[in-house]
Amino acid sequence: MRAVVQRVKEARVDVDGATVGEIGPGVLVLLGIGDEDTEKDCQYLADKISNLR
Numbered sequence: 656m657r658a659v660v661q662r663v664k665e666a667r668v669d670v671d672g673a674t675v676g677e678i679g680p681g682v683l684v685l686l687g688i689g690d691e692d693t694e695k696d697c698q699y700l701a702d703k704i705s706n707l708r
Contacts (some may be wrong), residue, residue: 656688660683663682665678
């Protein structure tokens with residue numbers, strides 16, 4: 656599992672030319688999950704990211 660965390664002024668997700676999600680100032684997380692990753696791994700990473708400054 657890998658995560659890239661980036662502060663953004665704004666961000667959005669477009670699928671087939673349509674915006675499906677957007678945020679203003681905040682934190683953008685690009686997350687890669689593999690077959691071998693467990694729910695415990697997900698919880699660890701979620702806790703770690705949520706406690707970033």
